[in-house]
Amino acid sequence: MTIFRQLFEPVSSTYTYLLGCEETGTAILIDPVYPTWERDLTVISGLGLRLAWTVETHVHADHITSATLLKRETGSRIACPAAAGLSCPDLGIEEGRPFKAGSITLTPLFTPGHTDDHLCYVSGDRVLSGDALLIDGCGRTDFQNGDAATLYRSVHDKLFTLPDDCLVYPAHDYNDRRVSTIAQERARNPRLGGGRSLDEFVKLMDGLDLPYPKFIDHALPGNRLCGICPQDLPDRLEAYCAQMTSSPQG
Numbered sequence: 001m002t003i004f005r006q007l008f009e010p011v012s013s014t015y016t017y018l019l020g021c022e023e024t025g026t027a028i029l030i031d032p033v034y035p036t037w038e039r040d041l042t043v044i045s046g047l048g049l050r051l052a053w054t055v056e057t058h059v060h061a062d063h064i065t066s067a068t069l070l071k072r073e074t075g076s077r078i079a080c081p082a083a084a085g086l087s088c089p090d091l092g093i094e095e096g097r098p099f100k101a102g103s104i105t106l107t108p109l110f111t112p113g114h115t116d117d118h119l120c121y122v123s124g125d126r127v128l129s130g131d132a133l134l135i136d137g138c139g140r141t142d143f144q145n146g147d148a149a150t151l152y153r154s155v156h157d158k159l160f161t162l163p164d165d166c167l168v169y170p171a172h173d174y175n176d177r178r179v180s181t182i183a184q185e186r187a188r189n190p191r192l193g194g195g196r197s198l199d200e201f202v203k204l205m206d207g208l209d210l211p212y213p214k215f216i217d218h219a220l221p222g223n224r225l226c227g228i229c230p231q232d233l234p235d236r237l238e239a240y241c242a243q244m245t246s247s248p249q250g
């Protein structure tokens with residue numbers, strides 16, 4: 001049996017996913033975030049599990065991964081999309097090669113468009129959709145070799161062809177929504193669903209006029225090293241690399 005938990009990191013509104021194998025006591029964390037690394041380990045040990053792997057959906061621009069910190073603390077190994085071309089991971093993941101840890105299997109789907117390295121992971125009756133598909137939304141496509149037409153094809157060809165009842169667990173939500181389904185997003189996602197055409201989507205994404213991401217210049221170099229917090233962080237961004245002090249939700 002697979003154990004599953006959705007954990008929330010409030011500084012960047014990121015969901016970290018914990019999958020555990022009851023038989024072997026193996027746990028993996030998908031998209032773990034720096035400020036909540038201790039909380040994540042407390043949840044894992046509370047379930048009687050030990051952390052074996054951290055797994056990334058892509059190189060993140062909005063938070064620092066805790067992958068290296070967790071490796072230092074627990075000996076866990078680091079898995080990242082092979083397409084990111086990083087030298088720090090223990091394993092590069094790519095579509096066509098399932099990732100296995102105990103009874104946990106992740107089937108990677110190469111879903112570029114938000115970034116050019118992005119993977120979604122199908123596990124049982126759920127898909128961890130990263131920033132490719134959010135609930136009623138999607139990740140931005142204007143940085144990290146993002147491309148709206150590519151994202152449209154990734155979502156329509158790889159995600160919207162999953163079973164209707166497949167549960168969609170995104171990497172972020174900014175409005176307390178936690179889970180959706182493929183059928184719901186295919187029908188109702190205001191950007192990508194409801195029969196919206198590729199041209200309409202590209203126009204919509206081009207017109208978003210989003211502000212420059214406030215943490216990107218620090219997050220990208222830190223995450224290309226699998227999670228190193230920068231030394232020169234301005235005060236206003238300190239929360240991204242601080243430890244959580246209050247007990248966070250999730």
Ligand SMILES: [Fe+2]
Nearest residue numbers: 060061131139
């Ligand atoms: Fe992202």
